[in-house]
Amino acid sequence: MTETEYIIECDNLVKIYKTDETEVMALQGMDCKVARGELMAIIGNSGSGKSTFLNMIGGLDRPTAGRLYVDGLDLFRMSEKELVEYKRSKVGFVWQNNARNLIPYLPAWQNVQMPMLLKKRADGKKRAEELLDLVGMAHKRHARLSELSGGEQQRIAIAIALANDPDILLADEPTGSVDPQTASYIFGTFQRLNRELGLTIVIVTHDLSVADKVSRVVSIRDGKISSERIMKTDYAGQLESVGTLDDTAGEAHFTSHEEFAILDRNGRVQIPPEFLSAMELEGNRVKLEMEDGRVVIEAPKKESKQS
Ligand SMILES: Nc1ncnc2c1ncn2[C@@H]1O[C@H](COP(=O)(O)OP(=O)(O)OP(=O)(O)O)[C@@H](O)[C@H]1O
Ligand SMILES: [Mg+2]
Numbered sequence: 172m173t174e175t176e177y178i179i180e181c182d183n184l185v186k187i188y189k190t191d192e193t194e195v196m197a198l199q200g201m202d203c204k205v206a207r208g209e210l211m212a213i214i215g216n217s218g219s220g221k222s223t224f225l226n227m228i229g230g231l232d233r234p235t236a237g238r239l240y241v242d243g244l245d246l247f248r249m250s251e252k253e254l255v256e257y258k259r260s261k262v263g264f265v266w267q268n269n270a271r272n273l274i275p276y277l278p279a280w281q282n283v284q285m286p287m288l289l290k291k292r293a294d295g296k297k298r299a300e301e302l303l304d305l306v307g308m309a310h311k312r313h314a315r316l317s318e319l320s321g322g323e324q325q326r327i328a329i330a331i332a333l334a335n336d337p338d339i340l341l342a343d344e345p346t347g348s349v350d351p352q353t354a355s356y357i358f359g360t361f362q363r364l365n366r367e368l369g370l371t372i373v374i375v376t377h378d379l380s381v382a383d384k385v386s387r388v389v390s391i392r393d394g395k396i397s398s399e400r401i402m403k404t405d406y407a408g409q410l411e412s413v414g415t416l417d418d419t420a421g422e423a424h425f426t427s428h429e430e431f432a433i434l435d436r437n438g439r440v441q442i443p444p445e446f447l448s449a450m451e452l453e454g455n456r457v458k459l460e461m462e463d464g465r466v467v468i469e470a471p472k473k474e475s476k477q478s
Contacts, residue, residue, distance in 0.1 A: 210384075
C-alpha cells in the first residue's frame with residue numbers, strides 16, 4: 172500500500188437507496204479529497220447526504236457508483252471480510268446518540284476497554300486510561316456511564332472510537348444533543364486529537380460554530396459539494412491536557428477564511444441563495460459574460476414596456 176497525500180479520495184460518488192416504491196439519489200456525483208491529518212467539517216441541510224457520505228467512508232454501507240479510496244484502499248473492491256477488518260481498524264465512529272455503544276452500569280474505563288477485549292489486547296486497561304486522559308476524562312474513570320453528563324458521555328464515546336487506533340475519526344452530529352459550551356469543548360477535544368495524534372477527522376454537524384475549530388468547512392447540497400471555506404489559523408498557544416469544561420486554553424482560533432464555490436465535472440456551479448435573491452431575477456435566465464478574465468452573472472435587462 173502506498174502512502175497517498177489524500178487519505179480520502181472520492182470521484183463522482185453516487186449512492187442510490189432503493190425501496191419498493193422509490194429511488195433516492197442521496198449522493199449525486201460527489202467529488203471530495205481529504206488530506207491526511209486534516210480536520211474538516213461537513214455542513215448542509217437535512218437530507219442533503221451528509222450521513223450517507225460519512226457512512227460510505229466508514230464502510231457501513233456500499234456506494235452505488237463512482238470511485239472511493241480510503242488510505243489507498245478501494246472501497247468498491249473490498250470483500251465482506253476485508254470490510255469488517257476495515258471498519259475495525261481504519262475508522263472510528265462517534266454518533267449524536269451513543270447509547271448503542273455504551274454500557275451504562277459499567278465504569279468509564281471498562282467501557283473504553285471493551286473494544287480492546289474483543290481484540291484480545293493485553294495492555295487494554297492501561298490504554299483505556301491513556302485514552303481517557305486524552306479526552307480529558309481521566310478524573311472520571313471510575314464513574315459509571317449513567318452518572319456522567321451527556322457531554323462527558325460523548326467524550327467517553329470519542330475515547331472508545333479511538334480504542335483500535337483508527338487513522339480516521341468520523342463523527343456524525345457529535346454535538347447534536349449537548350449545550351453550546353459542551354459542544355465547544357467537544358470540538359476542542361477533536362482539535363487536540365487532530366494535532367496531538369495527527370488523526371484525520373471528519374465532523375458532520377449543523378452547528379455553524381464549528382467553523383472556528385476546523386481548517387475547512389465543506390457544504391453539501393443535493394448530494395454534492397457546493398462550496399467550501401478554507402480557514403486560516405492563528406494558534407493561541409499549546410494545548411494542555413484539559414480536565415474541566417471551562418479550560419479552553421490553547422485552542423486554535425481561526426481568524427479569517429476564504430470561501431469557494433465548487434465546480435462540478437460538467438462545469439456547473441451552485442449560486443448561493445442569498446446571491447440569487449439579491450439579483451432579483453424574474454425567470455430562470457441569467458446573462459453570462461466574460462470580463463477581464465472574470466465570469467459575470469447578471470440578471471437579463473428588463474424589457475421596457477411599450478405603450
Ligand atoms: N437507508 C435509507 N433508505 C432510503 N433512503 C435513505 C436511507 N438513508 C438516507 N436516505 C435518504 O437519502 C437522503 C440523504 O440522507 P442523509 O441521511 O444522508 O441526510 P443528512 O444530510 O445526513 O440529513 P440530516 O441532517 O437530517 O441527518 C435523504 O433523502 C434520505 O431520506
Ligand atoms: Mg444525518
